Amino acid sequence: MTIQLHDTMAGAARELMPLEPGNVRIYSCGPTVYGPAHVGNFRSFLFADLLVRYLRYRGLRVTWVMNITDVDDKIIKGARAEGVTIGEISERYREGFLADIKTLGMTVPDVMPRATEHIPQMVELIGKLLERGNAYRTDDGSIFFRIASWPAYGRLARIDPEGMRVGERVEADEYGKDDVRDFAVWKGPKPDEPSWETAIGPGRPGWHIECSAMSMAYLGPSFDIHTGGIDLVFPHHQDEIAQSEAATGKTFVAYWLHCAHLQMGGQKMAKSTGNIARVGEVLGRGISPRALRLALISAHYRMALSFGDDSLQAASSAIDRLDALLAALAAYVSDGPDDATLSTLLDGTRRAFETALDDDLNISPALAAVFELVRELNRRIDARALSTSDARHAIGFVRDLDRVLGIAPVVVESLAPDLQKLVDERAAARTARDFAASDRLRTVLAERGILVEDTRDGQRWRRAE
RNA sequence: GGCGACGUACCCAAGUGGUUAAGGGGGAGGUCUGCAAAACCUCUAUUCAGCGGUUCGAUCCCGCUCGUCGCCUCCA
Structure with a gap:
């Protein structure tokens, strides 16, 4: 190719x-x-x-x-x-x-x-x-x-x-x-x-x-x-x-x-026109850098691209979806056998991804391939069809494609000790079925930028960005 | 005036001469669940600006019309 x-x-x-x-x-x-x-x-x-x-x-x-x-x-x-x-x-x-x-x-x-x-x-x-x-x-x-x-x-x-x-x-x-x-x-x-x-x-x-x-x-x-x-x-x-x-x-x-130009309000974004947004301003509105990046690269480069609250919100949600998948894969544990269909899925995704980008950097179908993969992996997680090593392998695969996109979260090895302590306390509270305490800790963690979610694999966390 | 690009669902945005018109967001319903979140399932364009033409068949090819945007001056 x-x-x-x-x-x-x-x-x-x-x-x-x-x-x-x-x-x-x-x-x-x-x-x-x-x-x-x-x-x-x-x-x-x-x-x-x-x-x-x-x-x-x-x-x-x-x-x-x-x-x-x-x-x-x-x-x-x-x-x-x-x-x-x-x-x-x-x-x-x-x-x-x-x-x-x-x-x-x-x-x-x-x-x-x-x-x-x-x-x-x-x-x-x-x-x-x-x-x-x-x-x-x-x-x-x-x-x-x-x-x-x-x-x-x-x-x-x-x-x-x-x-x-x-x-x-x-x-x-x-x-x-x-x-x-x-x-x-x-x-x-x-x-x-x-x-x-x-x-x-x-x-x-x-x-x-x-x-x-x-x-x-x-x-x-x-x-x-x-x-x-x-x-x-x-x-x-x-x-x-x-x-x-x-x-x-x-x-x-x-x-x-x-x-092509980025458009805002139906016109070319330009300082002379006055319809501009700057990186710092956008981030100040609570949009994550990765969402902003995605919003700016998500359409084919030779097509005019609309920019605004809607596109930023859509990008933010898409980023959250990707983050949630990676967090779920990282937390996933199963004694089951490897998923025999996984390699076919990953190979097909890579093929679609590369075919799209080979074609004059046509990023839309490339992103579509990535998000179809997200859905397929979530399905397998729900069905507990993956082995633990499958899940780790899938993370590596997504991160490999992300060398091109640059939208995946940075790898976080560990939490700050005080945050880890809160996470552990909440897990203990849930085990003790002390829901009042666990809900309170969830709120505290959310205020510190850590989203905790309860799953069949137990509690898992990810950063809110 | 000259040159060029575009017009696909509520929004953003792919796509192909003929099987179900990607994907993301949003919305509606459902499953799961202590709650929440996430996730999954179903639904959300019989239709691709309009009108003609070519064709057995066009959203995709051609022409015209309408609309939007860009360049011709500093500009990513």
Whole structure:
């Protein structure tokens, strides 16, 4: 079975064939750290995470790079407003981003390069573009990419450069452009903006150049996969292709993957629209990180996804269901023989799971396979059809699939001694049929985040999240 | 205006030219149970925006209409 991925450039799914067999090199457009990222941003980051996790699950080696954009107009504006350096602003939100990554169980990219630490690489790239005549200087020291010098311009987004609607607003520093559609690779110095002294003159990088320079610095002039939100197709990724390929003469990226927008209130979640939710806020409403993660990855990445109280509640309930199963399997004890049908069930589940994800990361049928397994295992638990080792084996199986999903609870070996004492006391109270005491202890434990449930196997507990 | 995507039950969301249209959530009833919770069982779309066409047969293919959303400007 092969892995199919929908390539924006081809406009169709293509079989993944790594340029270097067995090693997939991926670059994902990361955050611009001018403020806290919202969950819409995280949809695209978690989509890349899912891709990386699945490829690794399938045995491929993956090198994953995600940039941190730490110099741009918004950061400069924010720094000016607070009277601090752009470094203070960007570092503050970079740290917040790293914290959110951890909260959401996102794989940490292998490299997270910062734009300000790669000015030399950008300068070198721009130098090549100047040499080759693909870029030109203007009076204010800015350097622009000449779209007319790159015939393939517009292909990624299927946009005809001739038909491009030209915005009404043309920034003051862009009046010198030969063509209004040309884009800045380098912005000339301004008195109140950060500036670098370089071989191509003083100034700061344009928006797109950092991604070209940093991706090629870590992954080479040609690499496998580039991901981002669909809103980056044009102009950002189109411009990356133009400037990268013009400079190297090589194909920049083999597969372009773009995820659709997260929607809230029927519209794209965007700071400018105001319909945003942030990780911290959602968690503050009592939603668990895993439920938030599930809500953000639960639909195919190329489909618009609705986000809101309903989707979060549904995800929370689904997470509870998974947690309850794992707790039940962990508590399960039976002297009976192994279940002869178990391996067939698990094999079928794995097959369905992989078939779905092989098909352009089609997560819905993959999740369906997991939850059908949940029901089947619960059935067997109820029927006491499993052996004790079956139950442990099933836990291992679910956790193996969860390497891709990242929604299972972290393994908890033991409770804090005081909590364990309460759990033991309650078990004793139940044995003594002192229901008043056991009910009281159940309430106490619930207040401390431990849910106890009584079953034929006795009392079992799990964490409420 | 140009380009593109989508419209499946109460909500979210898969799917296939023809057997029972996944899964999650919610709702109703039942079983189990000291209670609670969890779990299991049954039910909850004769129907896939509307209208035409192709076909023996279409939700799935084609066309049109309506609706929603996105990109063309910063944007995940």
